[in-house]
Amino acid sequence: MHVIRRRGWEIPESQATPEHIYLNRRTLLAGAGALAASALPGLAHAQRVADLPDPSVSLYPVKRNEKYALDRELTPEKIVTNYNNFYEFGFDKDIARAAQALPIRPWTVKLDGMVEKEMTVDIDDLLRRMPLEERLYRMRCVEAWSMAVPWSGFPMAKLVELAKPLSSAKYVRMETFLNRAVAPGQRMPLYPWPYIEGMTVAEAMNDLAFMVTGIYGKPAPKQHGAPLRIVMPWKYGFKSIKSIVRITFTDKRPVGLWEEAQGREYGFWANVNPKVDHPRWSQATEEDIGTGQRRPTLLFNGYGEFVADLYKGLENEPLYM
Numbered sequence: 295m296h297v298i299r300r301r302g303w304e305i306p307e308s309q310a311t312p313e314h315i316y317l318n319r320r321t322l323l324a325g326a327g328a329l330a331a332s333a334l335p336g337l338a339h340a341q342r343v344a345d346l347p348d349p350s351v352s353l354y355p356v357k358r359n360e361k362y363a364l365d366r367e368l369t370p371e372k373i374v375t376n377y378n379n380f381y382e383f384g385f386d387k388d389i390a391r392a393a394q395a396l397p398i399r400p401w402t403v404k405l406d407g408m409v410e411k412e413m414t415v416d417i418d419d420l421l422r423r424m425p426l427e428e429r430l431y432r433m434r435c436v437e438a439w440s441m442a443v444p445w446s447g448f449p450m451a452k453l454v455e456l457a458k459p460l461s462s463a464k465y466v467r468m469e470t471f472l473n474r475a476v477a478p479g480q481r482m483p484l485y486p487w488p489y490i491e492g493m494t495v496a497e498a499m500n501d502l503a504f505m506v507t508g509i510y511g512k513p514a515p516k517q518h519g520a521p522l523r524i525v526m527p528w529k530y531g532f533k534s535i536k537s538i539v540r541i542t543f544t545d546k547r548p549v550g551l552w553e554e555a556q557g558r559e560y561g562f563w564a565n566v567n568p569k570v571d572h573p574r575w576s577q578a579t580e581e582d583i584g585t586g587q588r589r590p591t592l593l594f595n596g597y598g599e600f601v602a603d604l605y606k607g608l609e610n611e612p613l614y615m
């Protein structure tokens with residue numbers, strides 16, 4: 295999210311890295327691939343695991359929940375699935391191919407922290423237990439572009455129910471996988487890996503908070519955060535953390551990767567608001583990446599009727615960054 299666009303000489307001493315990191319991206323990724331192939335044992339096996347067909351394919355398509363209507367056309371699948379932010383696999387939008395290296399089976403999610411009983415759930419068990427549905431949501435990135443996407447998945451509230459948090463838990467902390475062998479971005483020490491995001495338990499319980507497992511009536515491809523990510527459409531896209539391996543209930547507010555990397559620009563709440571600009575650009579409008587048109591950005595990305603109540607009494611918090 296632009297943080298990385300600094301040149302080597304602008305990077306604070308504490309983050310200084312060997313010069314080869316600043317070669318251009320293509321050279322860098324090619325080099326990293328060669329290094330991985332020669333130096334990491336078992337990579338051929340890892341590649342075969344990564345290439346296995348998705349065992350959840352027969353679950354889709356799922357029935358659409360019509361409660362969340364769109365005010366615009368769905369963005370074409372070809373555009374959405376080739377325009378991603380997933381810094382683990384590269385720092386531009388063109389990461390779909392690189393992301394195919396991620397093995398998504400076996401995959402487990404640990405539910406821990408302030409819960410009745412910690413547990414580790416297998417993704418395919420979870421998929422069988424959860425009520426899958428499709429929802430059409432707008433998605434607004436903090437970088438001022440947007441799209442409209444048919445996600446499949448289940449309400450985050452159902453996962454909270456399964457986890458049985460203690461009443462003392464106020465926040466949910468989510469963590470992405472850490473696997474430097476397959477994720478070239480994670481070999482760059484510029485970011486505090488793994489990717490972390492968080493929300494209040496009240497936000498997680500809101501019906502709009504959706505755990506995503508599929509897209510366009512199919513299992514989600516890896517570039518969208520397979521096999522499990524969250525989507526919170528009233529917040530900037532960076533809150534919607536991908537490829538989750540751990541969900542922790544806590545009484546401490548989690549610090550996300552972006553907040554830790556650049557706290558003056560990316561905060562905990564990150565609710566969409568056209569009137570609160572990013573320090574370096576306006577948030578008043580957004581580019582629809584399907585049509586290329588500019589449209590006005592909506593408060594809470596147009597979802598105020600569902601979520602505005604969550605923020606009563608928090609008016610002194612930086613709710614919109």
Ligand SMILES: Nc1nc2c(c(=O)[nH]1)N[C@H]1C(S)=C(S)[C@@H](COP(=O)(O)O)O[C@H]1N2
Pocket residue numbers: 295377378379380381382434435436470489517518519530531532533534535536537
């Ligand atoms: N683990 C992880 N999750 C992530 C990101 C990331 O880099 N790593 N990028 C975020 C950002 S900035 C956006 S806009 C959305 C993009 O989701 P999409 O590629 O499915 O459209 O994912 C979010 N989740």
Ligand SMILES: [Mo]
Pocket residue numbers: 379435436437530531532
């Ligand atoms: Mo984003």
